[in-house]
Amino acid sequence: MTSPSSDIGELDPPQLERLLRESGYEPFHARQLYRWMHRHGVADFDQMTNLSKELRAELKGRFTVGRPQIVSDQLSTDGTRKLVLELGDRRRIESVFIPDTPAMTFCVSTQVGCAMSCGFCLTGKMGLVRHLTAGEIVGQVVTLATATGLLDQPFNIVLMGMGEPLHNYDNTMKALRMLHAEEGLAISPRRITLSTVGIVPGLERLAREPLMPNLAISLHATTEEQRTALVPPNAKYSLAAILDACRRFPLKRRSRITFEYVLLNGVNDTPEDARRLAKLLSGIKAKVNLIPLNAAPGIPFERPSDSRIDRFAQILADRHLTVSVRKSRGRDIRAACGQLIVEGGSKKSAAQQMALLLH
């Protein structure tokens, strides 16, 4: 058996089948192995009791199953749990479990750090350290599901942890296919939401995917100038181009694109902003998710008052938009949006970040 990596947990079902077939094993052995790793969360070949001794020995001699290790598990007063996970190269990521929203939700990372440098996000301050592999993204979900006792229960996944999923397109989409596989956790794409700053070529590729997650766009501003200031990738992928891609995005019946809008006191939360936002979204099957800023040291913005938040939401509702205000969960343990950061990350310069992004 040969594999490009010795981590067999990186292989999707067709790759695993091919690998085993090359060594003379029937496809059902690949399905059994996949089930152990990705449905039951077992990483030790010795525990895979329905595989023959011979196959187990062969696997042990050549492969490992990489699995992120929990290095800390913090519980918030509201039930949210933040897990710090360590990867094979000792790098760390954070993943969050948010119970009863009403569903059970896992907030999952797609990169160590992030290259997007959004002005209000702590992860952006870390810079990009590296992409996660597909196996690491899947391993994160399996580790979370095991830790929360939800391996055989339904749950939702939001790709809203550290990182920009469309900047790590291939690994993210491979992970979604692996999570969707029948022999794995069989997670329906309807239970998965991909949140992005709006990398237009990525949106165009996504529009052609057979396996289509729900889409959330981090909009955050209503003019090109302000969006570029808050979300630097806007200089290359403008608000206008993103909204255009959204207009062309194929949506299933009754489904809509979520537009996330972080509210920054006195910056993008005025009635004019709200009216402009409603106008920009006209003609798009949209819903708006307002996220009052989760303030943090080093973030030069403030959270608006509840009355400003309500006023903004009301203007959108008056224009027949569906609006929700995201309740921040886990703020006491820094598990809320934009608060995920692992100490020790070094900030790259904005120019380096843009170079990475444009690559």
Ligand code: SAH
């Ligand atoms: N890269 C993806 C996922 C990021 S996190 C994206 O940009 O969509 C999910 C959401 O949290 C994004 O909308 C992000 O802009 C928002 N966010 C980041 N920092 C925040 C903060 N400090 N307070 C509130 N929301 C924040």
